[in-house]
Amino acid sequence: MRELLMATVLALSPVQAGSEVKVYFSHGFGVPGKVVPVTRKAPDRGVATFALQQLIAGPTAAERRRGLHSELGGQIRGRSDCGADFTIKITKGTATLRFCRTVWGNGVGGDARILRTIDATLKQFRSVKKVVTLGKDGRCLFDQTDAGTSCVTGHE
Known part of the structure; x- marks a missing residue:
């Protein structure tokens, strides 16, 4: 119960203005590629x-000159079914990110x-051990299997 409370506070509660977080952008085009944190x-x-909002927004011009990029923001399209780009819930060490627009x-x-x-970006937070990323349809993002649950089960 204590872990659930801490995770909820981390994801949803206000932080003091000026608190630093890291956003991990891609560097290069390898698969899955190198990630570099910026503050x-x-x-x-x-x-x-x-x-996550900063990841969607992408790197600054100076960061792009250093070779950093984010492919996420340009791939989000259409209407939201929740009023935002995504929802996030952290429970028992698992961050569940669900996009509300099509990715x-x-x-x-x-x-x-x-x-x-x-x-x-999400595992920088101590309360996050696993990340489940879902598309608007509730299936694992980019999962083309029949079940669409590889991010939940850990199997392809």
Whole structure:
């Protein structure tokens, strides 16, 4: 119960203005690729939500000149079914991220890089041990298997 409370506080509660979080952007185009952290100052809102919003927004011009990129923001399209780009819930060490808009696949390499940056960005928080990333339809993001549950079960 204590872990659940701590995780909920981390994801949803306000933080002091100026709290630092890391956002992990891709560097290069390997599969799944190298990720590099950059620091952002979170305003007065949930740090996990803020970090993901920054990942979607992408690197600054100076960070792009250093070779950093994010393929996620350009792949999010259509109407939201929750009023935002995503929802996030952290329970018992698992962060469940569900996109509320459609996230288009970008090929095997691009998809792997997107998932890797999400995973690294969320696992910076002590209460997150596992990340489950779901598409708007509730299936594991980019999972083309019949079941669509590989991110939940850990099997392809």
